[in-house]
Amino acid sequence: MRLPAPPRPRFLRPAPPRPGRNGANGRNAAPETQKPTAKDTAVEGAASAIGWLDERTGATPFVRYMLYRKVPKGVNWFYTLGSATLFAFLSQAVTGVFLAMYYEPDPTRAYESASRITNEVFLGELVRGMHRWGATVMIVLIFLHMGRTFFFGAYKYPRELNWVIGVVLLVLTLAMGLTGYLLPFDQRSFWATVVAVNINASGPIVGPYLADFLRAGAEFGPTTIARFYALHMLAIPGLIAALIGAHLYLVVKLGVTAPPWLKAEKKDLLREEI
Ligand code: HEM
Known part of the structure; x- marks a missing residue:
């Protein structure tokens, strides 16, 4: 079923006849339209594009709800x-995404490809630095956000889920941090990951299986780095994105x-009233 067309913008509607200017007493005169300015045309273009989208998706009520929903009094910077x-x-x-364009998840090429990003690729050092420091920033922020929700009691009913x-x-x-740490494949990242996976292996029941899964076998081997890379750039971020959507x-x-x-x-107010 087609939805009714949105009303025409006012400047495109026929102007009411003005006595004295549009023929005798304004009767039988050709309707006069105001000439739209460039701004009017741009506004009409944007409005009709939004109307086109809205007619096909029905998104307006959702967007309006999102943008104009009520928030409690007293929200502050902690809520950001x-x-x-x-x-x-x-x-x-x-x-x-930019790092993945140059990085090679192969034990013989990983270290060189990471150094090439830093030393040869245009803005590579900046992008690699942003990714490396960004990981730490994200972990600090997630803990602060968790602290905020904990101290504000936001984990209680109905927000337990x-x-x-x-x-x-x-x-x-945290798993992103672990899987990403191996990828530069220098001595520090290699041995730190060996230690971390061994700690995993010491966990009860699932620990040894988890460690074998991460190593792609009983020992670190040529396929370990490919496994870490697949987890780091596909599986875990995909899961995180889906869960952020639910969150x-x-x-x-x-x-x-x-x-x-x-x-x-x-x-207190309630108690006084009672
Ligand atoms: C990728 C990680 C996360 C993202 C992007 C994220 C994003 C958000 C955003 C945007 C809000 C609404 C604004 C705000 O209260 O700050 C929120 C609320 C909330 N978050 Fe997170 N969050 C993440 C991780 C966590 C973690 C680790 C916890 C706790 C274990 C958590 C628990 C909550 C709770 C309970 C609320 C509701 C707060 C309220 O009702 O006041 N979130 N989150």
Whole structure:
């Protein structure tokens, strides 16, 4: 079923006849239209593009809900830590795409390809530095965001599921750090990863299986780096992106928690009333 066409912008509607200017008493006169300016044309173009999209997706109510949803009084800078973590993740994704254009996940080529990015590729040192430091920034931000939700009591009913999704996001972010650390394939990254995987192997029940899975065998071998690379640039970021989607869906659906001091005031108020 076709939706009714959106109303025409006012400047395209026929102007009402003006006595004295459009023929006798304004009757039987040709309708006069105002000449649209360049700005009017641009606005109409944008409006009709949005109308075209909206007619096919029905997205307006969703976008309006997202942009105009109510937030509690007293929200402050601490509430931006989740978005800051999201920004860090996006920055990692973008810089990672550029690094993947030059990096070679092969034990004989990995170290050279990483050094080539730093020393020869245009802006390679900057992009590699952003990715390396960005990893640390993301981990710091995710812990601060988790601290904020914990101290503001945002893990309580009805947001427990979002907390659990957050914990999985934290583990996956740490796994990004582990799998990325091996990729430069210098002495430090190699031996640090050997130690980390051995620590994994000492875990109860699943530990040895997890370590074998990560190493792609009982020992570090030629395929280990390819496995770490596949996990680092495909599997884990894909999972993180999907879980961030679920996390933000719940944030929008449930709304954010009011700061605890406001909640405390409200409780006192209730007690007085009772
Ligand atoms: C990639 C990692 C993460 C991203 C991108 C992310 C993003 C966000 C954003 C944008 C919000 C709404 C604004 C805000 O309160 O800051 C939020 C809320 C929330 N996040 Fe995260 N988050 C992440 C990790 C975590 C972790 C590790 C936890 C806890 C273990 C967590 C638990 C929560 C909870 C419970 C809320 C609801 C807060 C409230 O209702 O006030 N998130 N998250």
